[in-house]
Structure formats: structure tokens, C-alpha cells
Amino acid sequence: MPTDHQQTYRLGILLGDGIGPEIVPAAVEVMDAAVAAAGAKPIDWVPLPLGAAAIETHGSALPTETMAVLPELDGWLLGPHDSASYPAEHRAQLNPSGMLRKHFDLFANIRPAKAFEGTPALLPGIDLVVVRENTEGFYADRSTYKGTGEYMPTPDVAIAMGIFTRPAIERIARQAFELARGRRKHVTVVHKANVLRLTTGFFLDICREIGAEYPEVELDDFHIDAMTVHLVRRAADFDVLVTENMFGDILSDLTGELAGSLGIAPSINASLDRAMAQAAHGSAPDIAGRNLANPIAMINSGAMLLDWLGTRHDDAGARKAAALIENGLVTTVRAGTRTTDLGGTASTTDFAAAVAATIGSA
The missing domain is CATH 3.40.718.10 (Isopropylmalate Dehydrogenase)
Structure with a gap:
């Protein structure tokens, strides 16, 4: 875990399935913009295999390689999984999210619900x-x-x-x-x-x-x-x-x-010494790969992780970065940049770029 003399936070990236490979990178982009704008410790991102892609490459939805690295990290972003579509022998096992929560004793699932101004809540x-x-x-x-x-x-x-x-x-x-x-x-x-x-x-x-x-x-x-x-x-x-x-x-x-949509519902899963950011929604395979997914929930989950890190390590910079993300999301949505589920036309990447730009100009 970070100490005062450490210069970065090491956070894992677990893309998951469905829209995960689209919304998790969106959260990474916005979190990087926020820590830079806040003058906070930068993030050292550690990509790790998980989900259907990991079954193909490692023979497991949650490989031992991933489980070995996670304890060394300060936290991680978990994309949604589509375990219902896994091969039968993998469906019979505990899904990746449940396994991570159980293995690391992530006893607190914190799920805010807050409407965004100008959205159809x-x-x-x-x-x-x-x-x-x-x-x-x-x-x-x-x-x-x-x-x-x-x-x-x-x-x-x-x-x-x-x-x-x-x-x-x-x-x-x-x-x-x-x-x-x-x-x-x-x-x-x-x-x-x-x-x-x-x-x-x-x-x-x-x-x-x-x-x-x-x-x-x-x-x-x-x-x-x-x-x-x-x-x-x-x-x-x-x-x-x-x-x-x-x-x-x-x-x-x-x-x-x-509050308006599960697409805006963030969460973290936390113990006393580690936390996992995970949007409350599923993998939405019907829109996967189309750059349509609403990344708000995943981005805001990343903000919650930064706030958790700031509280745990008494790091005002991380807490400021979290606040910048929350404000950046509100400002971006209020200005009319929204994905289709919120009545807008922005793509996943367009929305993330707009939030990052808003944070950078704050």
C-alpha cells in the first residue's frame, strides 16, 4: 500500500466482457485527467486478464496470474462480466466478481444513487x-x-x-x-x-x-x-x-x-485495506463493440476508488481528483453531452473525452 514517500498508486485494469473494454478505458482516461489536474499522485496502471478473453488465453475467467498480482495493488477497476455466456464448465464456477469479493473479503458494497441535472430521472x-x-x-x-x-x-x-x-x-x-x-x-x-x-x-x-x-x-x-x-x-x-x-x-x-439509469450507477467493493471499483450494471452484450455504452457508472466508480484511497491514506490530492471527476460529470451532462440512454448522441469515447476536457479546463 502507498506510503507518503511513494509517488504513484498502482491500480489494476480488468476489462471484463461486453462493454467492459469500452467503459473501463473511458474511466482510465478521465481518472488520469483528474489526477493531473489535481496535482495528485499519478496512477501506474496494471492490465490483468479476466473474463471470456482470459478463458481463451489462460483457461480461466479469473487466472491465477491475476489473483497473484491483485494483492500487490492499491485497488483495481473491474469491468462487467458476462459469465452466463461462458462455456458450461466455467459457468458452474463462482463468477469473477463474486470470487474477487469473497477472496479479498470485500465486505462493503457502496452503491450511490444520485440523479444528474437535465437527465430523465x-x-x-x-x-x-x-x-x-x-x-x-x-x-x-x-x-x-x-x-x-x-x-x-x-x-x-x-x-x-x-x-x-x-x-x-x-x-x-x-x-x-x-x-x-x-x-x-x-x-x-x-x-x-x-x-x-x-x-x-x-x-x-x-x-x-x-x-x-x-x-x-x-x-x-x-x-x-x-x-x-x-x-x-x-x-x-x-x-x-x-x-x-x-x-x-x-x-x-x-x-x-x-436516478435515471443503471448506466449512471457506480459502486465500490471495499474491505479495510483494499477496494475494487465496479459499475453496478451488467455487460450489455447487445451494444458491445458499438461505442454506445454510457461510461458514467464506471467513471464515477473510479472517482469513488480515488476518494477511498484519499481517505485511507489521508491523501488530499486523491480526494480532490475524485471531486473533479464528480464535478466534471455533472458539468458535462448539464452542458448537453450525453449518451443515447440519457437522450443524447455522444459515443462512449466522445463522452469520456468531453469529461476529461472539462476537468482539464476547470
């Missing part, structure tokens, strides 16, 4: 963050040390386990309250404790315990089904939502669409 006032526990809950592919939490004891019976542990709940709750303390000081716990009393009820109880350590932060809670309704009706009233894995996945897709 369903709820223009939305500005919230979903804090999703990333390692257990009802996600069978990552809730056990070995094997899976989903199994069939007979051909006619299928069972899935939901795993909830105090250490995992405590650490994700603290992430939510720390984040809220720097925002509007409001945390909402999303659960289903009226039915899943021993599991999501446990999650709710521990979040309340941690909330007592943050008296300046307002705490409330809602059942997952009611929360979907409240978000559609009044998403602007919420600040930070914290919840288990599957609920968080569902809610963050909803909030991304309410």
Missing part, C-alpha cells in the same frame, strides 16, 4: 447511498468458507441458507454510520424482521447497537417490501440505507433506475 431529487453487506446473508455463493449455502438433499428438495454473523453485521453497520456522518446524518436499516426474526432481526438489533455509538446520526428502519414503496414515493427523504446482501442488490438496482 424518475425521481430528480434522489441522492442516497445503499450500503450492502457483501459476504454473507442470502447469497449462497459467498456465504460459506467452502462450497455453497445452496444445496439439494434430494432431487425434489432445494435449500438455501441465509448466514448472519455479528462481526459481519457490526462492520457493515459502522461503514454506514461513518458514511452518514459525512452526509446528511441519517441511516435507514432495511430488513424483514417481522418474518425473518432470527436473521434479519439479528441484523436490525446489531445495527441499533452500533447506532448508539453515533448519537448525532438519526436511525430508522423499514421492512424490505415497504422500502421499495417508500423509495418510489419519496426517495429524496433517505440518505444511507444499510442492509444484507440480496436486499441490497435489489434495492440498488431500483435506486439506480429511479
Whole structure:
């Protein structure tokens, strides 16, 4: 990890599948422009194989070569994967994103949803963050040390386990309250404790315990089904939502669409000592290779990674670069440069170049 005397951050580039080879380079271009404009530490980019291309060249969607290098890096950009299209023997394995989250214990999936001025957002006032526990809950592919939490004891019976542990709940709750303390000081716990009393009820109880350590932060809670309704009706009233894995996945897709498009929905997956930037959307194979994809989510995920690095290493330059990216995106969209999903005509490369130019002239 970088120290004060290090001159660069080493960040990995994992292009992934579908539109990944288009949106990840767009994020790299904008991040380089931002660190230069901020006078921050430059980035030493390290390309690594992943996805369908890696299956062809290395026989694995997530080669051992990639896994060996990642621990040496300060973070990385992960493009979307299209694991559903992999050969059958590779589809049977944990997908690359899930494997990385599980292997590196990236327990916090932070997914903001904020509408851009001038875009067709369903709820223009939305500005919230979903804090999703990333390692257990009802996600069978990552809730056990070995094997899976989903199994069939007979051909006619299928069972899935939901795993909830105090250490995992405590650490994700603290992430939510720390984040809220720097925002509007409001945390909402999303659960289903009226039915899943021993599991999501446990999650709710521990979040309340941690909330007592943050008296300046307002705490409330809602059942997952009611929360979907409240978000559609009044998403602007919420600040930070914290919840288990599957609920968080569902809610963050909803909030991304309410903000205008999953194409603008960023995220990072973080532990206490490393982070992975990953757009919340999929690989969009229907438009892959056509230079049409909206790179906002991937670019903003890169900004989140820079902000995470700045906070972790007390690096004002990295935090300034992150702010320049966020402002550059807002300014570019407001000026009318948008991809087709947001009602514009800009290509992926045109949009990235426009954001980089905006940052450079700020």
C-alpha cells in the first residue's frame, strides 16, 4: 500500500466482457485527467486478464496470474462480466466478481444513487447511498468458507441458507454510520424482521447497537417490501440505507433506475485495506463493440476508488481528483453531452473525452 514517500498508486485494469473494454478505458482516461489536474499522485496502471478473453488465453475467467498480482495493488477497476455466456464448465464456477469479493473479503458494497441535472430521472431529487453487506446473508455463493449455502438433499428438495454473523453485521453497520456522518446524518436499516426474526432481526438489533455509538446520526428502519414503496414515493427523504446482501442488490438496482439509469450507477467493493471499483450494471452484450455504452457508472466508480484511497491514506490530492471527476460529470451532462440512454448522441469515447476536457479546463 502507498506510503507518503511513494509517488504513484498502482491500480489494476480488468476489462471484463461486453462493454467492459469500452467503459473501463473511458474511466482510465478521465481518472488520469483528474489526477493531473489535481496535482495528485499519478496512477501506474496494471492490465490483468479476466473474463471470456482470459478463458481463451489462460483457461480461466479469473487466472491465477491475476489473483497473484491483485494483492500487490492499491485497488483495481473491474469491468462487467458476462459469465452466463461462458462455456458450461466455467459457468458452474463462482463468477469473477463474486470470487474477487469473497477472496479479498470485500465486505462493503457502496452503491450511490444520485440523479444528474437535465437527465430523465424518475425521481430528480434522489441522492442516497445503499450500503450492502457483501459476504454473507442470502447469497449462497459467498456465504460459506467452502462450497455453497445452496444445496439439494434430494432431487425434489432445494435449500438455501441465509448466514448472519455479528462481526459481519457490526462492520457493515459502522461503514454506514461513518458514511452518514459525512452526509446528511441519517441511516435507514432495511430488513424483514417481522418474518425473518432470527436473521434479519439479528441484523436490525446489531445495527441499533452500533447506532448508539453515533448519537448525532438519526436511525430508522423499514421492512424490505415497504422500502421499495417508500423509495418510489419519496426517495429524496433517505440518505444511507444499510442492509444484507440480496436486499441490497435489489434495492440498488431500483435506486439506480429511479436516478435515471443503471448506466449512471457506480459502486465500490471495499474491505479495510483494499477496494475494487465496479459499475453496478451488467455487460450489455447487445451494444458491445458499438461505442454506445454510457461510461458514467464506471467513471464515477473510479472517482469513488480515488476518494477511498484519499481517505485511507489521508491523501488530499486523491480526494480532490475524485471531486473533479464528480464535478466534471455533472458539468458535462448539464452542458448537453450525453449518451443515447440519457437522450443524447455522444459515443462512449466522445463522452469520456468531453469529461476529461472539462476537468482539464476547470
